[in-house]
Amino acid sequence: MKTSADPVRDYLSAVEREGSALPADRRQELLADLAEHIEVTRTERPEATIGEILAQLGDPRAIAATALAEAGTAAPAPSGAGAPARRGKVHPLVPLLMLTLPFLVAVALPGVPAAQFCSTLFRVVGAVLLCTSVHWTPVQKTTGVLIAAVLPTVAISIWISAGSGPSGDGPALLANLVTFALLTVTAAWLWRARRA
Numbered sequence: 001m002k003t004s005a006d007p008v009r010d011y012l013s014a015v016e017r018e019g020s021a022l023p024a025d026r027r028q029e030l031l032a033d034l035a036e037h038i039e040v041t042r043t044e045r046p047e048a049t050i051g052e053i054l055a056q057l058g059d060p061r062a063i064a065a066t067a068l069a070e071a072g073t074a075a076p077a078p079s080g081a082g083a084p085a086r087r088g089k090v091h092p093l094v095p096l097l098m099l100t101l102p103f104l105v106a107v108a109l110p111g112v113p114a115a116q117f118c119s120t121l122f123r124v125v126g127a128v129l130l131c132t133s134v135h136w137t138p139v140q141k142t143t144g145v146l147i148a149a150v151l152p153t154v155a156i157s158i159w160i161s162a163g164s165g166p167s168g169d170g171p172a173l174l175a176n177l178v179t180f181a182l183l184t185v186t187a188a189w190l191w192r193a194r195r196a
Helices: 007-018 024-044 050-057 060-071 093-108 113-132 138-162 169-193
Strands: none
Touching (some): 007 060, 024 060, 093 113, 093 138
């Protein structure tokens, strides 16, 4: 990896690049303010390294996103430290309940096609709400959908279509309890891992 001889210039270039949607005068004002802040900090704290000063300023994407938000220019907010938090329109409990509770309805009413259809529909909507939520990272969303929606659906489909499950109510009840426990643990994990 190529290292630069001037990390301040690289930092300011990154801010300029990330803030390219800003009006030119506002972008230049931002860069001048940052350069002045860096120089003042270097003078006031000569023991601080350039890396420490730049780290204290924050990520160039976060600085540019803040400037864009203040200028009223639409731009996607970065999801790193220092980025303004977006508020979700849907409470984070909604997708978790939609992924978990419909399974109970499907198990309680196994011979009712409308209940099965509604259960499936609610679980799909819950998975979509989870995937579009701002409360979780992409990895958490993918893990949650795979464990709470895809894995149980595939297992149940294989069980029903192949007739490979043991006969009798005991094994089916055990399979349903294990599936519900898996859904509940996944929902609890997602609830604890959510962003405020």
